[in-house]
Amino acid sequence: MGFFDDKQDWLAEVFAQYPEDRRRSALMPLLRRVQQDEGYVSFERMKEIAALVGTTATEVAGVMSFYSYYQGLPTGKYHIQVCRTLSCKLAGSDELWKTLTERLGILPGEVTEDGRFSLQAVECLGSCHTGPVIQINDEHYVERVTKERLEALLEGLSQDKPLEEVRRELPGEEQMGKATIELAEGGES
Amino acid sequence: MSNGPIVSGKDPRFTPTLYAHVGKPQSWTLDYYLGHGGYETARAVLSGKQPEEVVDEVKKSGLRGRGGAGFPTGVKWSFMPNDGQQHYLICNADESEPASFKDRYIMEDDPHQLIEGMIIGGYAIRATKGYIYIRGEYKKAYDRLVAAIKEARERGYLGQNLFGSGFDFDIFVHRGAGAYICGEETALMNSLEGLRANPRMKPPFPAQSGLYGKPTTINNVESLASVVHIMQRGADWFAQMGTEKSKGMKLYQVSGPARRPGVYELPMGTTFRELIYDWAGGPTEPIKAFIPGGSSTPLLPFTDEYLDLPMDYESLVAAKSSLGTGGVVLIPQSVCIVDAIWNLIRFYAHESCGKCTPCREGVSGWLPQLFEKFETGKATHEDLKTMEDLLDQIEGRSFCPLADAAVWPIRGALRHFRDEFVHHIEHGTCAVQSGPRWR
Numbered sequence: 143m144g145f146f147d148d149k150q151d152w153l154a155e156v157f158a159q160y161p162e163d164r165r166r167s168a169l170m171p172l173l174r175r176v177q178q179d180e181g182y183v184s185f186e187r188m189k190e191i192a193a194l195v196g197t198t199a200t201e202v203a204g205v206m207s208f209y210s211y212y213q214g215l216p217t218g219k220y221h222i223q224v225c226r227t228l229s230c231k232l233a234g235s236d237e238l239w240k241t242l243t244e245r246l247g248i249l250p251g252e253v254t255e256d257g258r259f260s261l262q263a264v265e266c267l268g269s270c271h272t273g274p275v276i277q278i279n280d281e282h283y284v285e286r287v288t289k290e291r292l293e294a295l296l297e298g299l300s301q302d303k304p305l306e307e308v309r310r311e312l313p314g315e316e317q318m319g320k321a322t323i324e325l326a327e328g329g330e331s
Numbered sequence: 332m333s334n335g336p337i338v339s340g341k342d343p344r345f346t347p348t349l350y351a352h353v354g355k356p357q358s359w360t361l362d363y364y365l366g367h368g369g370y371e372t373a374r375a376v377l378s379g380k381q382p383e384e385v386v387d388e389v390k391k392s393g394l395r396g397r398g399g400a401g402f403p404t405g406v407k408w409s410f411m412p413n414d415g416q417q418h419y420l421i422c423n424a425d426e427s428e429p430a431s432f433k434d435r436y437i438m439e440d441d442p443h444q445l446i447e448g449m450i451i452g453g454y455a456i457r458a459t460k461g462y463i464y465i466r467g468e469y470k471k472a473y474d475r476l477v478a479a480i481k482e483a484r485e486r487g488y489l490g491q492n493l494f495g496s497g498f499d500f501d502i503f504v505h506r507g508a509g510a511y512i513c514g515e516e517t518a519l520m521n522s523l524e525g526l527r528a529n530p531r532m533k534p535p536f537p538a539q540s541g542l543y544g545k546p547t548t549i550n551n552v553e554s555l556a557s558v559v560h561i562m563q564r565g566a567d568w569f570a571q572m573g574t575e576k577s578k579g580m581k582l583y584q585v586s587g588p589a590r591r592p593g594v595y596e597l598p599m600g601t602t603f604r605e606l607i608y609d610w611a612g613g614p615t616e617p618i619k620a621f622i623p624g625g626s627s628t629p630l631l632p633f634t635d636e637y638l639d640l641p642m643d644y645e646s647l648v649a650a651k652s653s654l655g656t657g658g659v660v661l662i663p664q665s666v667c668i669v670d671a672i673w674n675l676i677r678f679y680a681h682e683s684c685g686k687c688t689p690c691r692e693g694v695s696g697w698l699p700q701l702f703e704k705f706e707t708g709k710a711t712h713e714d715l716k717t718m719e720d721l722l723d724q725i726e727g728r729s730f731c732p733l734a735d736a737a738v739w740p741i742r743g744a745l746r747h748f749r750d751e752f753v754h755h756i757e758h759g760t761c762a763v764q765s766g767p768r769w770r
């Protein structure tokens with residue numbers, strides 16, 4: 143069965159966003175949907191998308207490779223994307239990254255043996271005041287990933303609790319998601 | 332202080348408008364918005380003014396685009412033809428310039444404000460369709476926007492014959508997928524059309540031939556939100572804030588080691604000192620430099636001379652930098668400038684789209700190679716010279732401004748902290764040793 147066969151209503155909604163003779167505009171939303179549901183976009187899926195938007199699979203692959211979100215190889219159940227850009231670096235993202243690679247025993251492109259985790263270094267996520275920041279799959283950010291918050295996060299995910307629930311229960315989470323954030327007095331780094 | 336323009340967030344005459352509702356419970360719902368005068372401005376504009384009058388009012392306000400380049404919004408709108416064709420309004424919500432995170436909270440906490448701004452903007456340029464191009468990572472903002480648009484449609488604030496004026500307007504949201512170049516307006520249009528996001532040749536300019544070949548205007552989130560308040564309170568209200576050529580209020584961002592990092596809405600012309608100390612609570616460790624307006628703007632020394640600069644377009648040009656997106660980053664004493672700039676160059680090298688030679692070879696190839704040499708202690712004085720020659724070769728010679736944006740941070744670093752590059756050459760290591768920074 144094709145990926146989109148049982149998603150006809152959703153497809154119609156996506157195509158309705160763009161002019162009728164511009165089906166190609168739906169390419170990105172379709173890629174995103176596959177990436178979200180399957181963790182990567184296989185060549186089979188590229189062919190399906192190509193047929194739907196009226197182009198070739200090679201064209202789809204060309205567009206896909208332009209963006210860092212779409213993956214051509216399977217990712218873990220939790221694909222952890224770590225911001226490595228300057229403000230996060232100043233908040234310790236280099237050490238966070240090192241800790242993650244060591245703890246999980248993987249490098250970008252690899253998946254842990256249990257299929258649970260994969261890693262990717264990404265650029266500024268637009269949350270520079272709450273660095274270091276990570277994003278897992280296509281979910282809300284995990285901000286200010288301190289050592290304490292990372293432990294709690296990995297612990298929760300290892301038990302396969304829903305990500306949203308794990309995130310909500312992280313220490314200090316009430317402060318996050320705000321336009322300004324108050325750091326503990328003294329703030330030695 | 333009472334008769335001059337408002338140039339300080341501490342001036343009692345100044346009240347935040349763009350962020351007035353950010354952080355308030357349920358501020359993203361239609362009921363909240365309507366309870367605070369929401370959509371009244373759009374109603375008044377659509378039923379009482381001609382599109383030209385809106386354009387004139389925005390021109391008069393002095394609003395300049397908040398996406399980074401500072402082009403006058405009203406003037407940009409006046410480029411749109413009155414030709415009866417399909418026109419498009421695109422809201423640039425790609426917000427990917429490192430150190431920028433201001434548009435995010437408008438979309439997360441006050442999405443109806445943006446929708447109202449787009450209705451007014453769409454009316455002014457005679458567009459019946461608007462697209463919000465939002466960076467793919469902004470999931471919460473996307474969810475809130477989609478929900479807000481749905482609510483607005485259900486109650487007739489989007490769709491056909493808005494406020495009985497005969498004007499039709501609807502908005503769709505298109506998600507990016509992790510590519511900084513999509514913030515460049517013509518690359519953005521290619522991305523929306525399902526193509527690789529390489530920038531397009533200009534001319535033709537978007538107002539002549541933009542999205543799907545139709546006349547198109549692209550505005551930043553903050554620019555469009557500002558329009559709501561300009562139309563509500565009048566151009567004069569907006570123009571009484573700020574400096575001679577930089578009007579109104581603006582969203583400034585602070586990141587790096589500050590006590591209260593975040594977004595602050597202040598009048599144009601507020602000083603860095605006021606932003607960093609009075610609003611962001613001051614640094615949490617000794618600072619040696621700051622980036623004044625996002626990653627592409629040349630850094631400045633953290634000294635009285637620069638801290639007292641007003642944050643407006645002209646003052647920063649005079650200081651050989653730029654206001655950019657207003658994203659300030661504090662760089663601590665203990666961090667090596669070469670290291671910090673290398674981090675940004677890596678960013679631009681990764682984000683180069685590869686279309687033109689100076690950027691593909693220079694920004695993605697040569698610059699990283701040279702920085703690797705500095706980092707590994709292999710750089711010579713000759714390499715520093717090569718780097719400076721290279722900057723001359725790249726700047727102003729590329730197809731789009733991304734390559735220039737990669738050159739400027741190096742220029743700033745060499746202007747003010749050349750000794751740290753020289754230290755790498757002569758000692759093979761950083762001039763300062765950074766301890767652990769992760770807590």
Ligand SMILES: Cc1cc2nc3c(=O)[nH]c(=O)nc-3n(C[C@H](O)[C@H](O)[C@H](O)COP(=O)(O)O)c2cc1C
Pocket residue numbers: 395396397398399400401402404407423424425426427428511512513514515516517549550551552554555731732733
């Ligand atoms: C590489 C590059 C990235 C850009 N990224 C953004 C962005 O993320 N958001 C934005 O509003 N403008 C961005 N711009 C500027 C836009 O091209 C455009 O000038 C702006 O959206 C116009 O809106 P404004 O007049 O309201 O500022 C970028 C420009 C370049 C060259």
Ligand code: SF4
Pocket residue numbers: 512530682683684685686687688690691729730731732733734
């Ligand atoms: S300057 Fe860089 S990003 Fe811009 S068109 Fe050239 S290669 Fe692409």
Ligand code: FES
Pocket residue numbers: 225226227228229230231265266267268269270271273275429430431
């Ligand atoms: S630098 Fe990490 S979110 Fe901006």
